[in-house]
Amino acid sequence: MILETKNLSRNFGGLRAVRQLSIAVERGRITALIGPNGAGKTTIFNLLTGFLPPSEGDIRLNGTRIDGLPPDEIARRGIVRTFQIVRIFGGLSVLDNVMIGCRSPHGESLLGALAQPPTVAMERKRNETRASELLRLVGLDQHKSRMARDLGYGEQKLVEIARALATDADLLLLDEPMAGLSHDMVRKMTAVMRDLQALGKTILFVEHNMHVVMDISDRIFVLNYGQEIARGAPAEIRRNKHVIEAYLGTAAEP
Numbered sequence: 001m002i003l004e005t006k007n008l009s010r011n012f013g014g015l016r017a018v019r020q021l022s023i024a025v026e027r028g029r030i031t032a033l034i035g036p037n038g039a040g041k042t043t044i045f046n047l048l049t050g051f052l053p054p055s056e057g058d059i060r061l062n063g064t065r066i067d068g069l070p071p072d073e074i075a076r077r078g079i080v081r082t083f084q085i086v087r088i089f090g091g092l093s094v095l096d097n098v099m100i101g102c103r104s105p106h107g108e109s110l111l112g113a114l115a116q117p118p119t120v121a122m123e124r125k126r127n128e129t130r131a132s133e134l135l136r137l138v139g140l141d142q143h144k145s146r147m148a149r150d151l152g153y154g155e156q157k158l159v160e161i162a163r164a165l166a167t168d169a170d171l172l173l174l175d176e177p178m179a180g181l182s183h184d185m186v187r188k189m190t191a192v193m194r195d196l197q198a199l200g201k202t203i204l205f206v207e208h209n210m211h212v213v214m215d216i217s218d219r220i221f222v223l224n225y226g227q228e229i230a231r232g233a234p235a236e237i238r239r240n241k242h243v244i245e246a247y248l249g250t251a252a253e254p
Contacts, residue, residue, distance in 0.1 A: 002027040002171055002202050003048070003079075008057035010043055010226075017043045019227040020057070025171070030193060030203045032213045035223035036246065041206045042084070043226070045173055048204075049081050050074040061171070080164045081173035084206075086156045088163075090149030094140060097148050097159050098131035099124075101166030127166075134162040138192050154185035158192065165196075172196070174205035178212050190216055214238060222246070 003025040010018040018040045025031050033041050046052040048059060050071040059067040066074050080101075088097050135141045138158040143151060148159055157177060164172055177193070178186050190212060193203060207213050213220065214234040222230040222237060224246040230237060237243055 001025060002062060003204070004060045005048075006058050006060075008044075008047060008059065009055050010040075010047055010052060011055040017226050018047065018054075019225075021223075021226075021228055022057075023221050023228070023231070025202060025204050026219065027170075027202050028197065028200055029218040030197055030205070030216055032217040032220045033204060033206050033223065034208075034210075034213055034220060038225075039223040040226035041223060042175065044223075045081060045175055045206065048074075048173060049079055075167060075169065078170040079173065080167045080169035080171075082157070082160045082164055082175055082177065084176040084179055086153065086160055088148045088156050088159055090147065092148060093144065094135065094146055094148050094151065094159055095128065095131050095144040098134055098144075098162045098166050099127045101163040102127040102130055131162070131166060134165050135159075137165070137195065138162045139188065152185075154181045154189065157181070157189070161192065165201075171202045171204065174203060174207075176206055176208065178207055178209045186212065 001024045004023070006022050008018060008021040009016060021044065033044065035041055043052065047054055047067070050066070050069055050073070054067050057067070058065050061074075061077055061079060066077060069077075089100070132141060132144060135144050138161055140155060140158055140162065143155065148156060151159065161172070161174070161177075174193075177189050181189060186209065193216060196203060214237075217234055220232065220234060220237045221228060222240075222243050229242050229246060230240045232240070
């Protein structure tokens with residue numbers, strides 16, 4: 001397992017947003033985290049990435065505890081996320097947006113840049129090549145010179161995914177990747193996720209589009225009021241009466 005939580009809980013005053021959650025995400029799989037609004041999904045992402053500390057329980061990445069670490073350290077250890085509302089640098093080119101995610105051990109400070117200008121130039125060239133490869137992977141290589149703000153919403157989400165991939169993270173957390181997308185863009189995003197899995201990436205995603213969830217997921221965890229109510233393969237979740245009652249309303253279409 002690449003990621004495990006044990007008895008993970010998060011309280012906000014008297015409200016328990018996440019309750020004793022114990023899940024395991026298998027390496028190389030696409031895992032969905034679903035539930036109605038207010039079920040605690042975004043809170044869980046914030047816990048996993050260090051934006052919130054847990055009130056109880058622990059989080060392990062590759063067997064090592066990461067709860068309590070700051071977000072930048074968790075990212076260095078291999079977890080990176082996207083957000084439901086796109087967060088890109090609109091005034092930068094698409095290529096530069098992706099390059100921001102590239103690790104840059106020599107050019108992080110003015111002193112480093114002055115001390116090792118040849119090294120910094122070589123590093124920038126490597127990062128440009130890497131960013132271009134990632135943009136090709138998500139189907140945006142032809143747009144790399146455009147300003148990011150000039151892309152469509154779905155394309156901006158793909159830029160965000162490419163930037164996340166530039167960190168070389170093992171585990172991608174995607175927060176509602178299909179939200180606000182056209183039907184054609186949903187198909188494209190789904191294809192990108194499948195391509196990433198084929199390359200060995202592990203994906204944990206939150207999503208309300210049940211057709212996508214049932215089609216692409218290897219495993220699904222279902223939450224209600226911050227507590228797990230079901231887990232299993234799509235076929236199992238589709239038939240689970242507790243899921244139907246709490247979230248789906250009716251059985252999902254095959």
